[in-house]
Amino acid sequence: MANTVQMEAPASVKPTKATFMKRFTRDFLLNKYLYLMMVPVIAYYAVFHYAPMYGAVIAFKDYTPMKGILGSEWVGLAHFKDFFGSYYFWRILKNTVVISLYSLCFEFPAPIILAILINEVRHQVFKRVVQSITYMPYFISMIVICGMINDFTNADGIINTLLTYFGYDGHAMLQKPELFRTIYIVSEIWQKIGWESIIYIAALMSIDQEQYEAARMDGANRWKQIVHITLPGIMPTIAIMFILRMGNLLNVGFEKIILLYNPVTYETADVISSFVYRKGLLEFGWSYSSAVGLFNSVINLALLITANYVSRKVNESSLW
Incomplete structure (x- = not known):
C-alpha cells in the first residue's frame, strides 16, 4: 500500500487593511x-x-x-448676563420663536403642496406658465420686494383699497404691530414658494410611474395616490429639508425685517438678528452683539442636532 503524504493547507493570509x-x-x-x-x-x-x-x-x-x-480686555460671560437680564431679551426671543414657528407651519409646507399640484397637472403649457409665475418673485431684489410690500400695504395701496370694501379702516398695515408677522409670512411664501418647490418637483420625477399605474388598476383615486405613493416617495427629501430648516429656525431673515419694521412695530417685529444689527452696527456694541449672535448660533446648532436625531429614528433619513 503506497504511503500517502498529507500536505498541510497553507494558512490563510489575512488581508491587511489599507491605511487612510x-x-x-x-x-x-x-x-x-x-x-x-x-x-x-x-x-x-x-x-x-x-x-x-x-x-x-x-x-x-x-x-x-x-x-x-x-x-481687548477679557470680561468672560458679562455680555451674556447683560443680554439675558435685559428688558429686550424675552421680547426678541418670543418674536424670533413665533415668526420662526409661523414660517415652519405655513411657509415650509407651501412649496411641497405647490410641487404636488404641479405634478398633478397634465396640461404642459399651463404647468410651465404656473412654474414661471411662481419662480419670478425669488429673482427680484429684496429692496424692490420690500418697496412693493410697502406700496401694497400703504393707506392708499391696492390691498387697503380692496379691503375698504369689506369694512377695513384703510390705515397703513405696516404701522400695526399685530399685522407685521402676517405680512412677513405671506410675503415670504409669495417670494420663495416657486423656487423652493424645484427640489420637490425633482424628487417627484424620481418616483416609479408603475406604482401609479398599479394603484389605478386597484381603483385608487388621485387623492389616495398622493397619500400612499407621492408623499412617501418624497418623504426622505422632506425630512432632509426639514432638518436644514430646523438648523436655521432662529435665523429669521433680518434684511426683510429691517427694511419693513419701524419703532412702532418693534413689539412684534424685532428679532435676534435685527437686534444684533442695531447693537453691533448702529450702536457700535460689537462685543454685546457678538454675544447675542453666538447665543443664537448655539441654539440653532442644538436644534439641528435634535432634528437630525429625531428624523433618523422616525424615518431613517438624516444628514449624518
Whole structure:
C-alpha cells in the first residue's frame, strides 16, 4: 500500500487593511478632477465661514478696534448676563420663536403642496406658465420686494383699497404691530414658494410611474395616490429639508425685517438678528452683539442636532 503524504493547507493570509492615506491617494488618482473642482468650494468655506469664527472670541471681551481682538480686555460671560437680564431679551426671543414657528407651519409646507399640484397637472403649457409665475418673485431684489410690500400695504395701496370694501379702516398695515408677522409670512411664501418647490418637483420625477399605474388598476383615486405613493416617495427629501430648516429656525431673515419694521412695530417685529444689527452696527456694541449672535448660533446648532436625531429614528433619513 503506497504511503500517502498529507500536505498541510497553507494558512490563510489575512488581508491587511489599507491605511487612510493609501486609500485617499488611490481615490485621488482616480478622481483627481473631481477633487480639483472641490478646491474653490473648500476655499470659500474656509475663508468666509471658518476663519471668521476666530472673531467670536470678542463675545467674551470688551472689544475696541484700537486694541484689537487680542489686546481687548477679557470680561468672560458679562455680555451674556447683560443680554439675558435685559428688558429686550424675552421680547426678541418670543418674536424670533413665533415668526420662526409661523414660517415652519405655513411657509415650509407651501412649496411641497405647490410641487404636488404641479405634478398633478397634465396640461404642459399651463404647468410651465404656473412654474414661471411662481419662480419670478425669488429673482427680484429684496429692496424692490420690500418697496412693493410697502406700496401694497400703504393707506392708499391696492390691498387697503380692496379691503375698504369689506369694512377695513384703510390705515397703513405696516404701522400695526399685530399685522407685521402676517405680512412677513405671506410675503415670504409669495417670494420663495416657486423656487423652493424645484427640489420637490425633482424628487417627484424620481418616483416609479408603475406604482401609479398599479394603484389605478386597484381603483385608487388621485387623492389616495398622493397619500400612499407621492408623499412617501418624497418623504426622505422632506425630512432632509426639514432638518436644514430646523438648523436655521432662529435665523429669521433680518434684511426683510429691517427694511419693513419701524419703532412702532418693534413689539412684534424685532428679532435676534435685527437686534444684533442695531447693537453691533448702529450702536457700535460689537462685543454685546457678538454675544447675542453666538447665543443664537448655539441654539440653532442644538436644534439641528435634535432634528437630525429625531428624523433618523422616525424615518431613517438624516444628514449624518
